[in-house]
Amino acid sequence: MASHAQVSVTAVxxxxxxxxxxxxxxxxxxxxxxDELGYRPQxxxxxxxxxxxxxxxxxxxIRNPFFADILDGLTTHLDTTDYQAFMIQGGATRPVxxxxxxxxxxxxxxxxxxxxxxxxxxxxxxIAQDKPLVVLARHERSPHYDxxxxxxxxxxxxxxxxxxxxxxxxxxxxxxxDDSLARPADLLHTIxxxxxxxxxxxxxxxxxxxxxxxxxNEQGGYDGARELLARTPRPTAIFAGADQAALGALAxxxxxxxxxxxxxxxxxxxxxxxxxxxxxxxxxxxQDGHEMGxxxxxxxxxxxxxxxxxxxxxxxxxxxxxxxxxAPPAP
Amino acid sequence: MASHAQVSVTAVxxxxxxxxxxxxxxxxxxxxxxDELGYRPQxxxxxxxxxxxxxxxxxxxIRNPFFADILDGLTTHLDTTDYQAFMIQGGATRPVxxxxxxxxxxxxxxxxxxxxxxxxxxxxxxIAQDKPLVVLARHERSPHYDxxxxxxxxxxxxxxxxxxxxxxxxxxxxxxxDDSLARPADLLHTIxxxxxxxxxxxxxxxxxxxxxxxxxNEQGGYDGARELLARTPRPTAIFAGADQAALGALAxxxxxxxxxxxxxxxxxxxxxxxxxxxxxxxxxxxQDGHEMGxxxxxxxxxxxxxxxxxxxxxxxxxxxxxxxxxAPPAP
Numbered sequence: 043m044a045s046h047a048q049v050s051v052t053a054v055x056x057x058x059x060x061x062x063x064x065x066x067x068x069x070x071x072x073x074x075x076x077d078e079l080g081y082r083p084q085x086x087x088x089x090x091x092x093x094x095x096x097x098x099x100x101x102x103x104i105r106n107p108f109f110a111d112i113l114d115g116l117t118t119h120l121d122t123t124d125y126q127a128f129m130i131q132g133g134a135t136r137p138v139x140x141x142x143x144x145x146x147x148x149x150x151x152x153x154x155x156x157x158x159x160x161x162x163x164x165x166x167x168x169i170a171q172d173k174p175l176v177v178l179a180r181h182e183r184s185p186h187y188d189x190x191x192x193x194x195x196x197x198x199x200x201x202x203x204x205x206x207x208x209x210x211x212x213x214x215x216x217x218x219x220d221d222s223l224a225r226p227a228d229l230l231h232t233i234x235x236x237x238x239x240x241x242x243x244x245x246x247x248x249x250x251x252x253x254x255x256x257x258x259n260e261q262g263g264y265d266g267a268r269e270l271l272a273r274t275p276r277p278t279a280i281f282a283g284a285d286q287a288a289l290g291a292l293a294x295x296x297x298x299x300x301x302x303x304x305x306x307x308x309x310x311x312x313x314x315x316x317x318x319x320x321x322x323x324x325x326x327x328x329q330d331g332h333e334m335g336x337x338x339x340x341x342x343x344x345x346x347x348x349x350x351x352x353x354x355x356x357x358x359x360x361x362x363x364x365x366x367x368x369a370p371p372a373p
Numbered sequence: 374m375a376s377h378a379q380v381s382v383t384a385v386x387x388x389x390x391x392x393x394x395x396x397x398x399x400x401x402x403x404x405x406x407x408d409e410l411g412y413r414p415q416x417x418x419x420x421x422x423x424x425x426x427x428x429x430x431x432x433x434x435i436r437n438p439f440f441a442d443i444l445d446g447l448t449t450h451l452d453t454t455d456y457q458a459f460m461i462q463g464g465a466t467r468p469v470x471x472x473x474x475x476x477x478x479x480x481x482x483x484x485x486x487x488x489x490x491x492x493x494x495x496x497x498x499x500i501a502q503d504k505p506l507v508v509l510a511r512h513e514r515s516p517h518y519d520x521x522x523x524x525x526x527x528x529x530x531x532x533x534x535x536x537x538x539x540x541x542x543x544x545x546x547x548x549x550x551d552d553s554l555a556r557p558a559d560l561l562h563t564i565x566x567x568x569x570x571x572x573x574x575x576x577x578x579x580x581x582x583x584x585x586x587x588x589x590n591e592q593g594g595y596d597g598a599r600e601l602l603a604r605t606p607r608p609t610a611i612f613a614g615a616d617q618a619a620l621g622a623l624a625x626x627x628x629x630x631x632x633x634x635x636x637x638x639x640x641x642x643x644x645x646x647x648x649x650x651x652x653x654x655x656x657x658x659x660q661d662g663h664e665m666g667x668x669x670x671x672x673x674x675x676x677x678x679x680x681x682x683x684x685x686x687x688x689x690x691x692x693x694x695x696x697x698x699x700a701p702p703a704p
Contacts, residue, residue, distance in 0.1 A: 109435070113462065293650040
């Protein structure tokens with residue numbers, strides 16, 4: 043094909059990957075040749091260093107709408123290229139995740155994006171030796187793969203500071219547990235929980251620290267909130283580390299006969315579509331999953347093209363105030 | 374490997390696929406040989422009629438939690454086998470879906486499950502000539518692929534009959550549109566809308582038929598409900614064809630200052646996890662997505678094993694009454 047268009051294989055590759063450094067004229071020339079020849083990515087792939095034009099996306103599960111935001115962002119970027127994303131559910135345990143990654147690698151994808159993986163840093167670096175890799179939502183630094191993450195410390199600070207500013211003192215937190223082999227300090231849920239504790243201490247509220255350890259999903263939030271609301275004195279605000287858990291906390295408040303925000307303030311994290319529904323109206327932390335997914339796709343394709351310098355792309359979260367948080371009830 | 378275990382390739386294949394007709398003793402023998410040899414599915418695959426032990430799952434998108442139920446059911450079944458599912462987002466248009474299917478086929482999956490595909494029946498039969506295929510949530514009959522579906526007419530009847538029984542007469546409906554090439558009568562949303570109209574006519578309420586055509590998602594439900602609630606006289610109940618749309622309808626009711634169910638009853642379809650949250654408490658139709666996903670996995674593996682007789686697996690839906698529906702307000 044490259045000879046038909048009178049351009050180099052590198053230029054064809056750049057056009058296909060929508061890379062920089064290709065003039066509009068060259069892009070048209072290559073695209074025209076592609077159209078004339080009834081080009082199919084698979085066919086070209088065989089000629090171009092064995093490339094398959096597929097990337098693998100490992101998600102813990104698909105139930106969290108925040109992951110749908112990430113996928114939408116990734117798809118938005120890939121739609122400008124000839125790449126396709128295959129998703130695989132990494133599941134809740136390391137053996138399942140391990141098997142999922144092996145399956146993708148044996149199907150010879152050109153690169154991998156792993157969202158909040160459970161694997162150790164060593165394992166991730168091992169994968170990165172085999173394939174270009176971008177890791178989402180983990181905080182460690184590696185010379186072998188790219189990272190896309192949000193500043194979870196800044197995000198948790200925004201949430202807790204918002205509740206403090208409203209006058210809350212008995213602020214509780216719902217966190218997550220899994221069998222990740224990452225260093226705790228590199229895990230987003232550990233960072234959010236540690237930041238919550240730090241702010242409470244800094245405001246002389248160490249005695250009011252109350253953490254329920256469950257899961258970042260509806261049931262986890264429901265169970266965690268029930269545990270927290272059974273304490274005496276009862277918290278006046280709950281900061282859930284994820285919107286999914288906050289939805290469960292809202293349900294637990296409802297079951298306990300507490301109005302939100304009159305009897306209990308609830309804040310989440312992720313600013314999912316559900317948080318924005320006016321009858322849920324959840325105060326949340328936005329970390330722009332769409333942009334994170336877009337960035338991950340862009341970085342991975344750059345790596346596939348040959349970049350070796352590790353890149354770290356960090357989103358700064360923002361606070362979205364809605365009707366689920368207000369001043370605490372009068373004592 | 375088969376020679377090491379002193380068993381036939383067919384027996385190994387049956388154990389790997391968790392098929393019937395294998396004695397526990399044989400299963401142990403094969404499993405032991407697999408463990409001793411450090412067996413990897415990929416390695417076996419090359420020896421066994423080119424099998425890859427991966428199947429492709431084409432979903433319209435991952436944002437609908439009902440699809441997560443389907444995936445959970447599928448995964449539950451595959452976890453008893455050596456198969457893995459690769460997902461790919463079929464998207465909102467036929468060209469995107471076409472490209473997604475091509476990508477899966479060129480990566481040589483052993484079979485395909487397509488959920489609510491937009492493709493024509495001809496195209497599906499064309500795919501089925503190439504690969505074992507199971508189609509979810511479409512109603513046409515084909516001699517070339519298996520179907521897993523719910524009885525959408527029965528489900529819609531349950532929802533509308535429930536609202537009629539509560540005393541509603543001005544019942545409106547929110548339906549879905551896409552660029553599917555299926556016969557309208559084979560599409561679940563067309564069936565649900567037609568059943569709604571039939572029941573209204575049968576109860577002498579043809580004059581109260583009111584349908585908003587938007588999308589089965591939150592924004593679609595919100596827009597549809599706003600359109601319906603602007604009519605004079607206003608409907609006292611809305612039957613949304615999917616829970617995702619019902620969530621949007623609840624939000625629209627909230628914005629219009631209507632309490633649910635006091636001012637407006639809302640019923641959904643799919644009985645997603647969100648419908649069950651006590652502060653949403655949405656009356657809905659359960660069609661057991663988990664069981665549909667499990668059945669699809671089982672049928673596909675049987676087809677991969679050689680079954681050619683087409684199978685049709687139909688779930689009978691049930692009505693789940695919650696707090697979002699009640700008698701209409703006094704006139």
